[in-house]
Structure formats: structure tokens, C-alpha cells
Amino acid sequence: MKKVRIGIVGVGNMGSAHIKSVAEIEKAELAAICDLDKAKADEKAKDAGCKAFYNATEMLESGTIDAVIIATPHYDHLPIAAKAFECGVHVLSEKPIAVHKNDAQKMIDAHNQHPELKFAAMFQQRTIKAHMKIKQLIDSGELGEIKRVNWIITDWFRTQRYYDSGGWRATWKGEGGGVLLNQCPHQLDLFQWFFGLPVKVWSKVSIGKYHNIEVEDDVSTFCEFSNGATGSFITSTGESPGTNRLEITGDRGRLVLENGELSFKRTELNVSEFCATTSESFAHAPVWDVKIPCGKDSANAHKDVIADFVNAILEDRAPLAPAEQGINSVEFGNAMLYSGLKGVTVNMPLDGDAYETMLMELINNSTFKKSEVKAAKVDMSSSF
Numbered sequence: 001m002k003k004v005r006i007g008i009v010g011v012g013n014m015g016s017a018h019i020k021s022v023a024e025i026e027k028a029e030l031a032a033i034c035d036l037d038k039a040k041a042d043e044k045a046k047d048a049g050c051k052a053f054y055n056a057t058e059m060l061e062s063g064t065i066d067a068v069i070i071a072t073p074h075y076d077h078l079p080i081a082a083k084a085f086e087c088g089v090h091v092l093s094e095k096p097i098a099v100h101k102n103d104a105q106k107m108i109d110a111h112n113q114h115p116e117l118k119f120a121a122m123f124q125q126r127t128i129k130a131h132m133k134i135k136q137l138i139d140s141g142e143l144g145e146i147k148r149v150n151w152i153i154t155d156w157f158r159t160q161r162y163y164d165s166g167g168w169r170a171t172w173k174g175e176g177g178g179v180l181l182n183q184c185p186h187q188l189d190l191f192q193w194f195f196g197l198p199v200k201v202w203s204k205v206s207i208g209k210y211h212n213i214e215v216e217d218d219v220s221t222f223c224e225f226s227n228g229a230t231g232s233f234i235t236s237t238g239e240s241p242g243t244n245r246l247e248i249t250g251d252r253g254r255l256v257l258e259n260g261e262l263s264f265k266r267t268e269l270n271v272s273e274f275c276a277t278t279s280e281s282f283a284h285a286p287v288w289d290v291k292i293p294c295g296k297d298s299a300n301a302h303k304d305v306i307a308d309f310v311n312a313i314l315e316d317r318a319p320l321a322p323a324e325q326g327i328n329s330v331e332f333g334n335a336m337l338y339s340g341l342k343g344v345t346v347n348m349p350l351d352g353d354a355y356e357t358m359l360m361e362l363i364n365n366s367t368f369k370k371s372e373v374k375a376a377k378v379d380m381s382s383s384f
């Protein structure tokens with residue numbers, strides 16, 4: 001059986017987890033590891049029994065790999081992906097695919113020059129059964145027309161020590177943002193996967209509200225969709241215990257995902273029809289409580305996304321999370337930051353040039369001095 005030869009660029013917290021995952025995939029072979037930190041690359045490559053590189057271009061040009069997993073800090077995703085496509089190498093990029101909309105578009109443009117190659121994003125939360133079920137219920141019309149969506153995702157608590165553990169973290173120059181760039185890309189992706197992008201976005205953004213950092217750690221967003229439905233998206237890395245509650249109200253009832261459980265109060269008929277036709281003044285539309293069995297989730301969703309990427313290459317089909325869709329979560333997060341920092345309502349699509357200009361100003365005007373401690377080992381299971 002033909003195996004896909006994989007190279008991993010960036011073998012820090014996430015890249016190290018990917019080394020283990022690739023080893024468990026029958027149709028994949030870990031052929032090379034690359035990290036700017038020579039000692040780290042050598043040690044990981046020795047353990048894995050593969051070749052070490054200290055420069056991504058050299059690995060991509062070496063002819064030793066068919067596909068690359070990019071697990072570096074965010075700004076490097078674009079140049080490494082663009083080089084990979086030039087070298088005829090398939091790409092699986094960690095989230096977010098890029099820091100800002102213009103860079104995401106450049107990645108997509110680079111891929112469009114080589115459409116025969118696969119370009120996937122590590123959006124492993126799309127494989128969670130409850131998320132797949134929500135997508136199915138929305139797309140099938142089971143919920144009726146969507147009227148309101150609220151997502152409170154404040155269980156991304158991080159300590160000061162976490163932020164101090166890596167020089168690139170929580171800086172405009174190194175990471176490009178805070179909770180919206182590092183923790184929330186999964187929910188931003190799911191939000192746009194379920195509901196599409198809104199047409200208007202307004203946010204209250206707090207910089208370093210709970211931590212000594214120069215980027216956002218608390219965001220409350222209000223948005224509007226093209227059908228008039230409204231949405232809120234609230235996130236923070238400063239609350240403990242936090243909440244992860246998604247509530248979707250449609251014309252056929254209310255679906256809630258909380259504590260990993262889906263509950264659906266389904267109305268017997270459309271609420272709009274009930275409202276217009278009932279002879280009662282204070283009645284509610286009758287509801288059924290619907291239990292939605294979702295099944296057990298996989299123990300390693302990252303591995304599942306890598307396995308899907310490998311199969312997409314071997315079977316020449318689209319991957320589960322095509323990276324082209326990754327631009328939507330980048331644009332949504334950028335719009336939140338732009339709205340909050342400029343104090344304006346953003347009409348979508350976001351002006352990518354205006355956002356990039358704002359980001360460059362934040363980088364160039366930064367006077368923040370980062371305190372740093374020796375990198376603590378981060379348990380990636382908590383990043384899921």
C-alpha cells in the first residue's frame with residue numbers, strides 16, 4: 001500500500017502531538033521533522049526515526065515528503081504553505097490558517113495555482129459528534145429559519161504563566177492577537193460553518209483585562225445575519241469556571257449545546273404560524289423534548305483530521321475541513337477586533353487592507369515589554 005510521506009514543521013506543543021498521531025496512521029509515514037530549534041528537531045527526529053531539518057524551505061525542496069503539517073506560530077503559516085505548493089507538497093495547516101484576511105487570501109491564491117494539491121485546516125472540532133449533528137439539523141431545515149444564536153465560550157481560562165511561556169504568545173507581532181487568534185478559531189470556524197458569516201459585526205474588546213498582555217483576552221460581539229437573525233459571541237480567557245453554551249433559536253424550536261449534551265425543544269408547528277393563528281393571548285407553541293443521541297467521540301480528533309487529510313490525498317477527494325473555508329473564521333475574528341479597537345460597526349465583507357493597516361500600527365506602536373519564563377509543558381488535551 002502506498003503511504004503518504006509526511007513532514008511536520010514546528011514541533012512544539014502541537015507539532016509534538018502530531019508526531020504521535022502520524023505514527024498511529026497506517027497509510028502515513030513520518031518522513032521528516034523541521035524546527036528552528038536545532039536541538040529540538042534533532043531530538044524529536046531521533047525518537048521518531050526520521051530526518052531532521054532546521055529550515056522549512058530545505059525540507060520542502062528535499063523531495064523527502066509528499067505532505068506537510070504546519071504547526072508553527074501563526075505568521076509563518078502563509079510563507080510555509082506558499083512554498084509547499086510551489087514544491088508540489090500537500091498542506092495541512094494548524095488553525096488559524098493565517099493572522100489576517102489578506103494573508104489567508106494569499107494562501108488560497110497560492111493553492112489555486114496548484115489545485116491538484118490538497119489544502120486542509122486543523123479544525124478538529126468539526127469531527128465532534130454533537131457539532132456534526134447541529135450542522136445536520138440546521139442544513140436539513142429541522143430547526144426552521146434561524147432567528148437568534150448565542151455562544152458563550154468563556155471556558156478558555158489561561159493563567160499569566162501560560163502567556164509568559166512563549167515569546168510569540170499574546171503579542172501583536174508574534175501571534176497577531178489573543179483569545180480570538182489562539183483559543184477561539186475553532187468556535188469561529190464552527191459558527192461560520194453552522195450559520196454562515198454575519199453581515200454586520202459590533203464588538204466590545206478588552207486588551208489585557210485579566211492578564212499582563214498587549215492583546216485581547218475578553219470579547220463580547222453582537223452581530224446580524226442577512227435574514228435579520230441576530231447573534232452574540234462572548235469569549236474570555238479570564239473567567240474560571242467558564243461556560244461553553246451554544247443556544248440556537250429557530251422557527252421550530254430551541255437547540256442548546258452545553259456540557260457536551262444537546263437538548264432540543266422542538267415546537268409542534270412553526271412558531272411564526274402559531275403566533276399568527278392562535279386564538280389565545282398568552283399561550284406558547286406546544287413543544288416536544290427531543291433527545292438527540294450523538295454517539296461517543298473519538299479519543300484523538302487531531303489524528304482523525306490528519307487521517308482524513310491522508311485519505312483525501314490517496315483518494316483525490318476534498319478534505320473534511322478545506323482550508324479555503326479557514327478564511328471565514330479569520331475574517332470574523334478580524335472583524336470583531338476591528339470593530340472593538342476602532343469603535344465602529346463593521347459591514348461585512350471586512351476591508352482586509354484596513355485591517356492589515358490597523359494590525360501593522362499595533363505592531364509598530366507596541367511598547368509592551370513581555371515577561372517570560374521558561375516554556376512550561378502545555379497539556380494539549382486542554383486545547384481541544
Ligand SMILES: NC(=O)c1ccc[n+]([C@@H]2O[C@H](COP(=O)([O-])OP(=O)(O)OC[C@H]3O[C@@H](n4cnc5c(N)ncnc54)[C@H](O)[C@@H]3O)[C@@H](O)[C@H]2O)c1
Pocket residue numbers: 009010011012013014015034035036037040054055056070071072073074076094095096122124166181182380383384
Ligand atoms: N488544533 C489545536 O487544537 C491547537 C492547539 C494548540 C495550538 N494550535 C496551533 O498550533 C500552532 C503552534 O502552536 P504551539 O502551541 O504548538 O506553539 P509552540 O510555541 O509550542 O511551538 C511552535 C514551534 O514552532 C517552531 N518554529 C517557529 N517558527 C518556525 C519556523 N519558521 N520553522 C520551523 N519551526 C518553527 C518553534 O521553535 C517551536 O518549536 C499554532 O498555530 C497554534 O494556534 C492548535
